[in-house]
Amino acid sequence: MMKNRYLLILFTSSILINGCSIDQDNTLSNSENIEYLDVIKSNVSIPVDTFDFENYIVIEGDIMIPKEKLFSKNQSKQFSWKNDSLVSKENINNITIYVDNSIPSSGTDNWRIAVQEAANLWNSLEYQGTSSQINISYSNSTNSDIIVRSDYGQLQNGTIAMGSVPIGCNVGSTIIINLDFYNNYNVPHSKKVYNMVHEIGHNIGFGHTNSPNTWYLQKIVGTPDTDSNSVMNGGTALNSWDGFSIYDEKATLWLYDNIAIKYPKEGDELVSGSGDWSTSWTPHYFCQEDYVNIKVYFDQFGSGNEVLRINENVKNDGSWYYPSGKFGGGNNDNDGNFRLRISSIDNPNNFFEVNFNMFVD
Numbered sequence: 001m002m003k004n005r006y007l008l009i010l011f012t013s014s015i016l017i018n019g020c021s022i023d024q025d026n027t028l029s030n031s032e033n034i035e036y037l038d039v040i041k042s043n044v045s046i047p048v049d050t051f052d053f054e055n056y057i058v059i060e061g062d063i064m065i066p067k068e069k070l071f072s073k074n075q076s077k078q079f080s081w082k083n084d085s086l087v088s089k090e091n092i093n094n095i096t097i098y099v100d101n102s103i104p105s106s107g108t109d110n111w112r113i114a115v116q117e118a119a120n121l122w123n124s125l126e127y128q129g130t131s132s133q134i135n136i137s138y139s140n141s142t143n144s145d146i147i148v149r150s151d152y153g154q155l156q157n158g159t160i161a162m163g164s165v166p167i168g169c170n171v172g173s174t175i176i177i178n179l180d181f182y183n184n185y186n187v188p189h190s191k192k193v194y195n196m197v198h199e200i201g202h203n204i205g206f207g208h209t210n211s212p213n214t215w216y217l218q219k220i221v222g223t224p225d226t227d228s229n230s231v232m233n234g235g236t237a238l239n240s241w242d243g244f245s246i247y248d249e250k251a252t253l254w255l256y257d258n259i260a261i262k263y264p265k266e267g268d269e270l271v272s273g274s275g276d277w278s279t280s281w282t283p284h285y286f287c288q289e290d291y292v293n294i295k296v297y298f299d300q301f302g303s304g305n306e307v308l309r310i311n312e313n314v315k316n317d318g319s320w321y322y323p324s325g326k327f328g329g330g331n332n333d334n335d336g337n338f339r340l341r342i343s344s345i346d347n348p349n350n351f352f353e354v355n356f357n358m359f360v361d
Helices: 033-041 112-124 189-203 246-256
Strands: 006-008 050-055 058-059 061-065 095-099 136-138 145-151 162-166 176-177 217-219 261-263 267-274 280-281 291-301 307-315 317-320 338-344 352-361
Touching: 112 136, 112 189, 112 280, 145 189, 162 189, 176 189, 261 352, 280 338, 307 317
Parallel strands: 061 162, 095 136, 095 145, 145 176, 267 352
Antiparallel strands: 006 217, 050 058, 058 061, 162 176, 261 280, 280 317, 291 307, 291 338, 338 352
């Protein structure tokens, strides 16, 4: 089974760590929630560590998926899944996070400083000198985008924390902390920071890097099969903070870069030996789109008389390779000016463009 970094479409010496939890036996709260899980089971191969928690179905120990995301409001118990587990470009740079009064402001159960530090770590993340659009500010408002609170004694002994996934292009709204984790284990600050960075990762759309469950996940382009240093690995509740891995950074910039179309860039001069080329873009600019529309216009002589060469609906995963030999290698009729447009299918007025030149040798 491949162990890739994933976007969500969202843990005595014998203790088994699983998710951001320790092995546990969670029970469903009532027959209705059993019915919810039965519907999921009839559609997908459900992970064994899936359980009900309030208005969420929890997967892999700590990933909270709102029931409204899984089930259509118009058809009771109708299973559905939208590829909106991203935060929109409008929302990702203006996230507020609040720790409510159920979390103590002093003593061993005070997680407030760890929450602030985790938010700042996401804010300062860079890849190859480029910052992402993520901006999370600590707030004193109960109307904040993310509310961090206690589990009020509901979680099993082995679960340290949980985070909810984005819905409707908004950040996941909840982080739950188990203040009684592991028989009232005194969680060191570095472990608190690690777990808060991890849960915020779920809030902004990341799954577990080493997840064995791919029915609700979409692989992030350009990430390796395994990354033992990823902060988003499951089974890591007792880890201490030691920084983002380079592929954590790469994956974050892939999803939340401040450039809509990454390649080609405006004004690029491309050379292709076979007429094959590709494009890449930042998926959250079309955060509720399963697919986007790609159009490529060609103007051979720069006369302004463009011809539509490509008109394709492609998966909104941020990367697409154009059909092999689409323009024909060595054909001078394919040298000239190009205009690339990537747009929403549902709302064509939401689009981004670049102009570039290409020579097919």
